[in-house]
Every structure is written in structure tokens, then in C-alpha cells.
Amino acid sequence: MTDRDPNDSLPIAVFDSGVGGLTVLHECLVSLPEEDYVYLGDDARFPYGAKTDAELRACVLRNTRFLLERGTKLLVIACNSAASAGLESARELAAAHGVEVVAVIEPEAEIAAAITDSGRVGVLATPATVAGGSYLRALGRQRRELTVTQVAAPDLAAIIQRGFPFSEAVVEQVRSYCAPLRRARVDTVILGCTHYPLVRPMLQRFLGREVRLVTAGHALAAAAERILEARRIASSNRGEGEYRFVCTGDPDAFRELGTRFLQLPLGDVELVDL
């Protein structure tokens, strides 16, 4: 990394194995509109969920190095598998460049612990995430006692990725995943996969509107804002910043799929060979 600008004008960098992290970028674009962003979708290596920890760390380091070289003031890891296996490695590398890293899992756990009234918290996530237990550990680190109900949703991310409009089959699946959370009478549910905000209205209807949903996007946008303020590197721009995209796979496919996840147009997507 050369010529890193210590001031506030560098973009926030976000990466994921594909388009899922665009729901995180979406929240950032709405919550911190004055910032610039660069988003890396490592879709040539999608899905990260099927990789070993060593492979994941290699992916994380490759992505982190690339984004640091491009220039960034804050790195956001918007992928559970990458965060679970590679957050510490990314932090070490980024710290050497004076850049902080925030990642999914911990911020959602903090918010869930802060907002639950009953202390009964649900986690809806992929089987790999549930089995890895990262949300369970993160919730265990909070300063209050929580009763956690985890539900593994084997097909939900894939169904969402395959597309809309929603079919009755999607509804039936979402309903079945919500049933154990309702039985456990949770008042707060962490959506432990960046794809799930796309079925948020359905989840809210099946869980009941008094149940609070915590998304990675919401939690990471809040965490990013705290860091920008603490380090005094928030953008001094007025109005909207710019955002752009790089991917490692098929840019056209990324753009087409990504628009649904971002709920904003992507514009040009740059192909990079990492």
C-alpha cells in the first residue's frame, strides 16, 4: 500500500464472497450516505462456506491486501465464514496500515444483548454458522445472561439467491424456520446471514411485529459510524458519496444479481484477478 491518505477522503471497503454483503453496503449507503465505498465480491471463490479455515484465511488476507492497496480508511468484512476464520489475520494486516476492521457477528450480538427485554434471543443462520457457534460465543461474551435459540436454515440463502418473486415454497420454508423461534418466545432475532434481510417482511410477519430483527447491515453501519467518529475520519463531504464495485467472477452476473441485494443500481463492475 502506497501513499495512504491519513485523512477522511478514502472509501470504506466492504468485502464478501459474493452479493450477500451488499445488504450490509445497502445499510451503510443509507446510514452513512456521505461516505465513499468500494465493495469487493470474491465471487470466483463463492461460496466461502465450503472452504477450510486455512483456505478462508488465505481468501481474507488476499482481499484485505487488495483493498488496502486500493486505499481505504475502514475495512468491513460482511461474510460470516470469512469473519469466523480470518478476522484476526485481517486485523493484523490492516493494523500495520493503520486501518481498523469490523466484521459481522460481534456487532449483531452487542445490539441483540442491548435491545432484548426478555433476554431470549434467537439466531437464524446457515447450518455452517450455527455449527460453528460464533453467534453463541459472541452472545456469551455480552454482560447479561441470555437464553439463545439457534435455528439452522439449510436452504434459505440459496433460495433467496436463486431469485424472486417469492413462491409459496419460500413462504413455507421461512414459516417453518420461524416456528421454533416463536415457541421459544424470543423477542429479538439475529439474522445471521447477509441474504436474509431480503425476506425480512416475511420473517417479521411470521415472528410477530413485536419481535426485533437485528441485521448485520444495521449493526455494522452503527459500528462503522462509531469508529469513524472515534478516529475522526468521517467524511467531511456534504451530500452523497460514491460507491463502486469490483468482483473476481462474472461482472455482468454480479451486477444483475447484486442490484436485488443492494436495492440500488450498481453501475459498472470492475473485474479483478486476485
Add this chain to the structure above:
Amino acid sequence: MTDRDPNDSLPIAVFDSGVGGLTVLHECLVSLPEEDYVYLGDDARFPYGAKTDAELRACVLRNTRFLLERGTKLLVIACNSAASAGLESARELAAAHGVEVVAVIEPEAEIAAAITDSGRVGVLATPATVAGGSYLRALGRQRRELTVTQVAAPDLAAIIQRGFPFSEAVVEQVRSYCAPLRRARVDTVILGCTHYPLVRPMLQRFLGREVRLVTAGHALAAAAERILEARRIASSNRGEGEYRFVCTGDPDAFRELGTRFLQLPLGDVELVDL
């Protein structure tokens, strides 16, 4: 209307000239999930915006009569043109059956007046709605002094109806509609067309996240809840109610287009000849 059941088991009925009102139904499905719903899309006569007041009153009475005959405990008019021209006629007809009517415009104005801090309220609506002045009058009836900035968006509803994914042209348009609202430093904006919630993230980004957006869906779901409670006709169901659709035009087109607006699957759509 025969055998009207005075108890809580009848559906809430919602009508509009097409699919736009599905964003209102969406909010109702999420906010009041235990209720049953029937939605009438009078898409054979779309758009209502091009009709005379007399024609609109005829449409409203026809729809109201149909829904009362089917059986309903509360009627929701989710269409600005229909509400402006026909609300009083619908109320007279429905009152004779003991059914209350809520409609767009007044509930949004009440919420906007209640939540604005600065008293500077924006209205983003179609040219017909802006010219008709219904939001301006409704805001004038509130108990505090408000400074209202209206912006007419000539093509926004049509662009949204034509489809997603979003193009840069949509972004440019939405941005240009937001500019006068930003200049007026409004802190609250009424989305005066039921299509607009589909570009809500974009609006939020361009207006700034501290600006509060008031949708017809949010306002009508809250109004419906108050009436159900006051009249003690809220559903005693646990879990989700049922919802179904009738339209006057092409059921397949209605279902396909409608899914995007409802963000839930529509299932079967019944064709009726009104």
C-alpha cells in the same frame, strides 16, 4: 350484503386501481398479521388518475359495494384519486352496513404532524395529487403550524411500475425530486403515492437518514389498528391470517407485478367482472 357477521372473523378489505395499494397491504400483513385480508385491484380501470370525479365516485362505489357483499369488517381505500373523489360516498355506503372506511391522505398527515420536530414537512406525490392539494389541506387541518413543501414527481410511479432492477436514470430522477426537499430542510416527508415505498432506500439516502419518511402503508396500518381496537373487532386468531386477491383485469399480470409490490407471494388471483 347478507349475513354480515358482527364479530371479528371477517377480513379487512383493501382496494386500489392496481398494484400500488399492495404496499399498504404489505404493511398491514406485517403489522396486523393475525387478520384476514381481501385485496381488490381494479386494474381493468387503471389508472384512476385520468378519470373525472364523477367517474371516480362510480368506481369507488362499485368497489365498495362488491367488498361489502363479500363481507368485510373494515374498508381501506389505498388509492389517492379514489380517496380524494370518493371517500365520503364510500363512507355513506359502508356506514349503512356498519363498516368504517379509512383512506390514504389524512392518516399520513396526522403522523407527519405528530413526528416533525421542525414543522417543515415535505410531500412527494404525483402531479395530480399535488395539483389536487389534498395533502396540503390535510396538513392544514392538523393542530400545529406546518411549512409544507410539495414536489410533483411526473414519472416516478410509472418508472417504478415498469420495473426493476433500478437504472441510473431512476436514480437521477429520484435525486432530482429530493433536491427541493433538501433545500427546504424538511425533517419529515410524506410519500404521497403507494408506489414510492419501493424506492424508499434511495429516497432515504438522498434525503438523509435523519429525515423521516411517512408511508400510506404505515399510517393506514396504524389507523386500522386503532379502529379495530376501538370497535373491538380485532381478530382473536393466533398466528397468521389469510389473504387473497381479486382483480378486474389480467390476473396473471396482476400476480406477477403484484409480487414485487407485496414482497410476499400472492397465490391465486381471482378475476371478477365489476
